[in-house]
Amino acid sequence: MPLLLLKELPRFECLLEAAQRYPDLHPESTEAFLHLLRTTDLVFAADSRLLSQHQLSPGRFTVLMQLNRHPDLPETPATLADAAGVTRATMTGLLDTLEKDGLVRRSPAPSDRRLTLIQLTEAGTALMNRVIPEYFRNVAAMMAPLSPEERAQLVGLLQKIERNLPPSVD
Amino acid sequence: MPLLLLKELPRFECLLEAAQRYPDLHPESTEAFLHLLRTTDLVFAADSRLLSQHQLSPGRFTVLMQLNRHPDLPETPATLADAAGVTRATMTGLLDTLEKDGLVRRSPAPSDRRLTLIQLTEAGTALMNRVIPEYFRNVAAMMAPLSPEERAQLVGLLQKIERNLPPSVD
DNA sequence: AGCTTATAGTTTGGCCCCTAACTGTCAGCT
DNA sequence: AGCTGACAGTTAGGGGCCAAACTATAAGCT
Numbered sequence: 486m487p488l489l490l491l492k493e494l495p496r497f498e499c500l501l502e503a504a505q506r507y508p509d510l511h512p513e514s515t516e517a518f519l520h521l522l523r524t525t526d527l528v529f530a531a532d533s534r535l536l537s538q539h540q541l542s543p544g545r546f547t548v549l550m551q552l553n554r555h556p557d558l559p560e561t562p563a564t565l566a567d568a569a570g571v572t573r574a575t576m577t578g579l580l581d582t583l584e585k586d587g588l589v590r591r592s593p594a595p596s597d598r599r600l601t602l603i604q605l606t607e608a609g610t611a612l613m614n615r616v617i618p619e620y621f622r623n624v625a626a627m628m629a630p631l632s633p634e635e636r637a638q639l640v641g642l643l644q645k646i647e648r649n650l651p652p653s654v655d
Numbered sequence: 656m657p658l659l660l661l662k663e664l665p666r667f668e669c670l671l672e673a674a675q676r677y678p679d680l681h682p683e684s685t686e687a688f689l690h691l692l693r694t695t696d697l698v699f700a701a702d703s704r705l706l707s708q709h710q711l712s713p714g715r716f717t718v719l720m721q722l723n724r725h726p727d728l729p730e731t732p733a734t735l736a737d738a739a740g741v742t743r744a745t746m747t748g749l750l751d752t753l754e755k756d757g758l759v760r761r762s763p764a765p766s767d768r769r770l771t772l773i774q775l776t777e778a779g780t781a782l783m784n785r786v787i788p789e790y791f792r793n794v795a796a797m798m799a800p801l802s803p804e805e806r807a808q809l810v811g812l813l814q815k816i817e818r819n820l821p822p823s824v825d
Numbered sequence: 826a827g828c829t830t831a832t833a834g835t836t837t838g839g840c841c842c843c844t845a846a847c848t849g850t851c852a853g854c855t
Numbered sequence: 856a857g858c859t860g861a862c863a864g865t866t867a868g869g870g871g872c873c874a875a876a877c878t879a880t881a882a883g884c885t
Contacts (some may be wrong), residue, residue, distance in 0.1 A: 510791040514798035518698065524813040525695035526818040528688065544871065563833060575872055577835055582870080599833040599880045615697040621680040628684035629813045636687040642809045643694040645800045650697040714841065733863060745842055747865055752840080767848045769863040 494519045528627055535623045539616050540586065544569075546581055546616070549588065552605045553613045559602035561594070588612060698797055705793045709786050710756065714739075716786070718749055719758065722775045723783045729772040731764070751803050758782060 495503070500512035529543070537545050547569055552560060560568075566576035580603060583589040588609035594600035605613070628636060665673070670682035699713070706716050717739055722730060730738075745782035750773060753759040758779035764770035775783070798806060 493777055507787055509788040509795070511798070513793040513803055513806045514795040515791065517798050517801070518794045518811050520810050520813045521695055521698060522822075524817045525691055527817055528691060530818055542871075553725075561833080562835095571871090572873065573716065573834065574836080574874080578871070597833085597881070602676070617677055618679040621677055621685065624688045625681035625684040626827070627820065628681070628687050630819045631687070631812060633683055635812055635815070636683045638808065639687050640690050640813045642801060642805055642812070643690045645805070646797065647694045647697055648688075649800045650694075650701055650797065712840075731863080732865095741841090742843065743864060745843080748841070761856080767851070767863090771864070 494523055521603065531627060531654070532620075532623065536548065536616070539612060541612075541616065544571075544579055545588075548576075549605065549609060549613050550584060550617075552603065553610070553617075556605055556610065559592075559604050561600050561602060565603060575617055583609075664693055701797060702790075702793065705789065707784070709782060711782075711786065714741075714749055715753055715758075716790070718746075718753060719775065719779060719783050720787075722759065722773065723780070723787075726775055726780065729762075729774050731770050735773060753779075760800060 495570040674680040
């Protein structure tokens with residue numbers, strides 16, 4: 486996604502000016518909020534560009550990552566959806582295209598015909614073996630401008646915000 | 656959107672462990688990266704929940720915000736799309752539903768028949784007058800756990816990351 | 826055995842994003 | 856005047872998300 490943000494964030498001076506018109510506007514908070522969305526949009530877009538070179542999207546990658554963690558332990562659409570924080574309807578769609586591309590395999594569960602077992606195929610495993618190192622190098626490169634102390638600091642600040650918010654999915 | 660993240664981020668200890676399997680995995684960078692996506696997802700979801708109470712989405716809100724800034728200066732779909740960082744096709748769809756809901760009005764430009772002028776309707780203006788204060792209060796509330804110094808610090812750290820990344824749209 | 830409640834996965838329809846291609850219009854050139 | 860290239864906005868098709876509703880299956884109770 487882009488998050489549908491303004492391409493150029495308003496300067497802080499503009500926020501100060503707008504605060505005169507909108508008393509509820511808190512310039513420092515709004516600035517932090519907009520930068521958070523903006524930076525994440527850029528990070529996410531860079532991540533998406535890397536993944537798209539391998540015919541993957543962040544969503545598909547997350548599913549494959551989940552399956553790759555314990556390859557001998559099959560997952561179901563419901564457990565994958567729950568772990569990923571999306572609806573089962575969404576997961577059905579993701580699995581449809583992953584299966585079509587030969588990266589996962591669906592099979593019935595012997596003991597419960599409501600369940601479908603999902604496993605990585607050999608092609609899926611091979612793809613992940615190629616993508617994962619590159620993915621982590623890309624993540625490290627994106628975070629490289631921060632020193633180790635600054636990364637810890639960033640995590641601390643983000644956790645402070647996070648603790649104050651309800652989870653986005655049940 | 657949820658960003659299709661894992662509902663529970665891996666603990667840092669798990670990242671250390673995974674780093675043994677993936678030498679390119681940099682635990683501190685990966686932790687910061689995942690927290691950045693996670694926190695923004697939660698912030699964005701909270702923002703979306705507030706806006707959805709007013710039959711708005713972040714995208715529609717951004718468009719209305721842009722139109723609200725200079726109500727007497729009509730915009731065009733192309734200028735709105737460019738300012739918002741989305742394609743003209745996307746903007747057409749957003750304007751379709753905003754027009755259907757009576758929040759914006761499309762009219763032909765007298766001097767250039769390629770252009771469509773977009774303006775807020777009275778209903779659109781009234782809606783924005785109700786939503787904007789609430790929107791900024793919500794933003795301030797989400798950022799409230801950070802002190803003013805910490806907000807400035809967050810902005811600084813995010814800008815460091817941002818400067819190292821290409822823009823997500825041209 | 827039959828009924829009720831719950832679960833799994835899918836389908837439908839919609840929204841928001843994209844790319845590519847289309848139609849209509851304008852600007853500049855000859 | 857006519858042509859070419861560029862621009863504006865839309866359409867078509869697709870992916871990724873949602874909610875709601877559906878069908879099929881399982882568990883528990885009587």
